Amino acid sequence: MCPVKPLLTPCIHKGGPALWRPLKVGLVIALIWGSPSGAQQDGISDTSRSNQSDQQIIRLEREPAPSRASLSALARVPEAVQITLLVQDLTTGKVRESQGSLTPMIPASTTKMITAAAVVADLQGIGGWWSTELTLPRSEVGQSAVSLLTLQGSGDPTLSLSGEQNSIQLLAQQAAAHGLTRVGQVEVQQTVDPDSWKEAVIDTPMTAFMPQEWLAQRPSTVEEMQGAVHHALVAELRAAGITVEDDTPSITPLADLSTGTSDTSEGLASVQSPALARILAETLRPSDNLLAEELLTSVAAQPDGTGTLQAAGERAIRLLEGWGVDTRQLHLADGSGLSRDTRLTARALVDLLDVMYRTGGTGQTYADPLQVFLQGDNPYAEALAHAGEGEDKYSRGGTLFARLRGSGLDVRAKTGTLPGVSALSGYVVGQSGHPLAFAVLMNGPEDSPILELRAAQDEWVQAIAAQY
Template sequence: MREARGSRSRRDVRHPVWTWVSTWVPTLLVLALLVAAVGAYRFEWGQRYLPGLAADPATEPEQVLPPAGLELPDWTPASADADPVDTLAAIDPEAVAAALAPDLADPDLGRHVVAAVTSLTPGPAGWSTEEQRYLPASTTKLLTVGAALAVIGADHRFTTRVVRGDRPRDVVLVGGGDPLLASQPLSLTEAATTYPARADVTTLALEAAEALGGKAPVRVRFDDSLFTGPTDNPAWRRDYVPDDIVSPITALMVDSGVEPDGQSRSDDPSLAAARAFAEGLRAAGLQVTGQPRRVVIPPGAEELAAVESAPLSQIGERIIDVSDNEGAEVVAHHVGIAMLETGSFEAGATGVLEALAWRGIESRGDEVYDGSGLSRRNRVSTATVLQLLQHAASPEGEDLRSLVTGLPVAGFTGSLTYRFAEGPAVARGLVRAKTGTLTGVNALAGIAVGRDGTPMAFVLAADRTRPENRYDAQEALDRAAAALAACRCGA
């Protein structure tokens, strides 16, 4: 042992620099690469794999500092004779084509690039590529939220109830399909910065315990029968639910089906919600026996307590802002109930297209299989999306307005917070768009305001990109949208 230590000591003395280099440089390089990777893809990885580094979705939109070097003028009150933005302004198709051409020709976008731009109001001619159908990915959420606002109503709230069961000691948690139902109440600090507000089953348990009174043991049952059919969409990839890409969809979910560890997703979100409710009853001083069980409660059961969600208009804003897959699917199920009296994936997808047609938005030839855009079978025309954006921005579409106000702002909020690092800096704040991303698919759909003040609705998509070019394709579309903001495209 002494000789071995002595030999090692002599090697250290003879090669101190080489030892330091061989030991620490690889480690430092790995750390540097990790830091670079986290910085580059913070939003994409954060919510799923690195939640500590992600922008907190509960507090979006978050404050983002202005870009380096940007000097803002002193604030002055608006003059009484200021000209409003001309929402009726037509666009110059040739100017649009010239602005978009360089970035749409980027080879990283692959073999199928689709683009369309028009004025913010119907009527004036626009510009588009010859091919207009595309795989929409998460831009599908625009259709889902628009349809829900049209047929359910912007002011509608979803109610989660507690009723008496068939047996004297049974209390039943009844799911009302609240997309943002939480397991725990927010702290005062969280509540002050969270939008929209959340209902939660712990507060519901406290109210139910007060209504029950006494200390008699109770048994928890739960009813999630508002939704029917499979909880895993047959039109999704088979690994999405098993690999925790998305939760099973039920009418009784807390925390979007995410387990308390923040990493995995529950195999049975309704059961997980009932367990959280049971813990709330225990915290309120009631004795809870046994395990929660699924039941179906007949109409007319005595209500003990209830909590309501935020209005659908606010829920829709959040779904669009942070691209909430579970929220979009729950809302689509409600569209199915409103249109076809069935809360399922199939009814929701059919109901969305029927609701848009009922509102005068032409969707003939479109194929939609889900509410979130996770399905690779979806095919949508750019004309459908542009009509919906135009309608939501028009005086007649006031009840759909949150479709526009929920759009992420380039470089500042939601799924665009960490994007638009390239291209004209003027795009930051002047492009609002819903993102769409699947393997081989990148899309943007929203509104841009040109350098001359011309507002434009646009759709930009590439749905046959190489996986290794994913982020280069994304940046190419960002540059194209930024080119619209830098363009004097008014007619």
């Protein structure tokens, strides 16, 4: 095992390799300066502040290092693998164990936790939804024949081409019900820069409209995707009895959105997605890479933004920063975690878990978050994989269905795996009855034994649950 090693000393055991353990040093540092400044450092927490005239004293205590039991659980990890971790008691707020918690690491699919939470923040709560609309020129409101009909979307990954709910078919039927009989031209508004998503490792065309019918097999190019959506809309309008004079595919260039079409258009028909909680579970439990990227495109689908992958990642981080998540060292290169360029910290993941424990993503703080959590009523916690449950990754157990079976523990977490990378982050109820938020990130050579890393993580989760 090769952890971050501040203040470490070798501990030699007969018949075995050297292990590393923290020096048991009670460390309190008093810093005095003339103006306030941030006091949080890696592995160090601000414990008290007091003002003396124009000076400020901040006393810092080093966060507790991993216990002997935790180090023993992680001892099987090869020395070439770097480990960072953090454990926090969510009832008391006390950090129980910390090691390199602000060190940026490749997080693999634990990235999806960040992506999902950013969407919750963007939609102003887990009860939010995406909407898709048909708009017409404001000057033509109330007319049965209009010159232009525009399809405007928000990156809804649950939209369908046909069906009685949340579909392009329903939009067309609503337009007919409002008295529309003739359309000169139909256009599809592009709010995502598809070229930028070519940088994503998933290597799949991404646009603002990706209907459910494409989950099995989607068009191979952005142009085909945009043309298919336009064709479907024209066909549904005609099926609803509306004449479309010009059916030539028309896609609004992303750059044209800066002219502010919302000031000159009016909504005619609208559909909305189901509540967000369902799609989060469908993304997080089985670790669906495509859905995660679609979630990030919804963050990018902003008429006043650039719609690029880079801008979406930056905006996602800003959204979480607004919740109080420590976003230092974070970089989102994609929404799924397939990219080895993404960087997260154990601190950011635990901060996020803390926020979600207290609010569930509802935007309101629970009066009794423990009871909500234990009763299974916290929607974000429930969207995570439940260890040892179900028969495959599409069950409630998600990617943890075969792990920690028989442990008797209540573990709800997200896994992450790439060559040489293994991560686990989530909740476990400790022996005290308190939920613990934890994150452990392991980065090593690409030939690192992933099964051994997972086994060490499982043993470590059992160790922290038994201690705290």
